[in-house]
Amino acid sequence: MVHNHGRPGVCVCVCVFGCCSWWADQLNDQGYDPSSIYFKCTHFLEVSMTLATSKWNRNILDDLDINPRIIHYAKRAGYVSACSILQASYSELQQKIGIPPIDAEHLTASVAAHVLPRQLSVWEMCSSVTSRLTHITTGCRQLDESLGGGVPVRGITEVTGESGSGKTQLALQLALHAQLPPSSGGLGKGVAYICTESQFPAVRLQQLIYHLQDKHTQGPKTFTDNIFIQHVSDMESLVDCIRYQLPHLVPSRQVGLVVIDSVAAAFRAEDGAEVNKTIPLQTLGYRLHQLASSYDVAVVAINQVTAAMGKQNLYGRTGNITPALGLSWANLVTTRLMLIRTNSYIKLNKTVLCNKNRDKSSQWDASHTSKSEGNCKTKTAVEYNVRLLEVIFCPWLGQESCSFVVTEKGIEGITLSTPDSY
Structure with missing residues (x-):
């Protein structure tokens, strides 16, 4: 149970996670990432639960853009920190500070807006996501x-x-x-x-x-x-x-x-x-x-x-x-992507560099060889182990797969219909 002393503007909304599963399905259908919504909600709860930290106990009144009369009365009564103001009820602020109800509400709202992150609806979060995924x-x-x-x-x-x-x-x-x-x-x-x-x-x-x-x-x-x-x-x-x-x-x-x-x-x-x-x-x-x-x-x-x-x-x-x-x-x-070593192998042509003053060396070590040394190139067939990439889950992708090999050039895609594969 979260008590907010009748102020919905500063309470912790514990029901937000109750609807997250439904919204997650809607976001998945539209290609959005529901995890970002979850973690923004988590961030709001994390900030809301840190009322005892030092930044909540410092004098915040001078940073507020409100009537100087309210600030004067609040300082005189000792209500200068965000923690003391937000933990007090409206009636307590009226009695201890000596201000009318409308001023107590204005003071509380100003403090909450200054120290808490801006609350966003799910619609605003979705609208802020770039339409084109990079x-x-x-x-x-x-x-x-x-x-x-x-x-x-x-x-x-x-x-x-x-x-x-x-x-x-x-x-x-x-x-x-x-x-x-x-x-x-x-x-x-x-x-x-x-x-x-x-x-x-x-x-x-x-x-x-x-x-x-x-x-x-x-x-x-x-x-x-x-x-x-x-x-x-x-x-x-x-x-x-x-x-x-x-x-x-x-x-x-x-x-x-x-x-x-x-x-x-x-x-x-x-x-x-x-x-x-x-x-x-x-x-x-x-x-x-x-x-x-x-x-x-x-x-x-x-x-x-x-x-x-x-x-x-x-x-x-x-x-x-x-x-x-x-x-x-x-x-x-x-x-989640999974890479798998299969039991299949494929033969591909590999470029080999030979130098007049050196023994033959594969292009795997070509990064240490100058390109201006008059190298000659030959090709030889090399067996490579076939690997598989599988998309296990992704909000905007199906369960795709792709075969590839790792060569001296890096990862290269292949098709297993090649006659030399076995």
């Missing part, structure tokens, strides 16, 4: 088609899968393509890359840059200058990084993409310890949604998988593996 191209046409244009700049996009399925490859490719201009499918912005598992794969990044620069000459001169890397090793450090460091880094460095590689590693590091991981996990998800909504950034969270007992049917997909961190994390995710 995407970051993956650099692979087939993947972009399956994703409706690429990775969305909205909510949290989770990329999950087994080890070696191509999760980090996709993250690196997105980190480069996000820096391309919008005309090339990028955002023209920087990238914040948070590593929790191992060292950042700088060598592989340079190999991808080598091929990307040949394909996109209109990109930045130096891709690496716009990727800001942070290493964290545990759950608490990851949450603190998202809460305190990213809100300063994103606007100051024009960051358009945030990558966490991976979320599960930081939380699994606490296994065996008596630590409640639910609250930090929810805090992480809420802060990421808040960051995406406030600064229009894409958030890509890499996740691991865990073995399941028997065949599990979750979100319409049956298998013996399931994404880590359970439903507490799944309910915070906007789009």
Whole structure:
């Protein structure tokens, strides 16, 4: 029960979540992300429940644009903070301050409007959402088609899968393509890359840059200058990084993409310890949604998988593996993508560089070879493991899938009707 002393303007509306499920269905049908509505409502409740914090106890009267007579009487009676004014009833303000009912109502409304975030209706929230959803191209046409244009700049996009399925490859490719201009499918912005598992794969990044620069000459001169890397090793450090460091880094460095590689590693590091991981996990998800909504950034969270007992049917997909961190994390995710290593292989032609003064070396190491050394090119057939990308759930997409391979150039889409595949 929430008491508001008869003032509907400052009460906490506890019934808002009761209608969220109905509104979520309506928003899904129109292509909107209902999770943003949920987290805005959560943010309102969070602010409303912090009446005891320091900012609520300071003198706020001088900041109000109301009749000076009301301010004078309120100061004389000792009602100077937002906490003391909003917790008092209308009758108490009239008796203690000595003002008429209309002035008490005006004082309360002015204080509430100054300290509380503006209350929005669901209609206003929907109207404020951009009609055109922005995407970051993956650099692979087939993947972009399956994703409706690429990775969305909205909510949290989770990329999950087994080890070696191509999760980090996709993250690196997105980190480069996000820096391309919008005309090339990028955002023209920087990238914040948070590593929790191992060292950042700088060598592989340079190999991808080598091929990307040949394909996109209109990109930045130096891709690496716009990727800001942070290493964290545990759950608490990851949450603190998202809460305190990213809100300063994103606007100051024009960051358009945030990558966490991976979320599960930081939380699994606490296994065996008596630590409640639910609250930090929810805090992480809420802060990421808040960051995406406030600064229009894409958030890509890499996740691991865990073995399941028997065949599990979750979100319409049956298998013996399931994404880590359970439903507490799944309910915070906007789009879930799963990468899978299949048992199929395909033969593709691979370009090999040979140099007069060197032995043959594959183009995988071509980033360390000067283009002006008179290299000759030959082609050879190489077997690549076929991977699969599946859209597990997304508010505006169906359950799409796409086959791809990881080559020296990065992720490349394929069709399995090729005769050389088996």
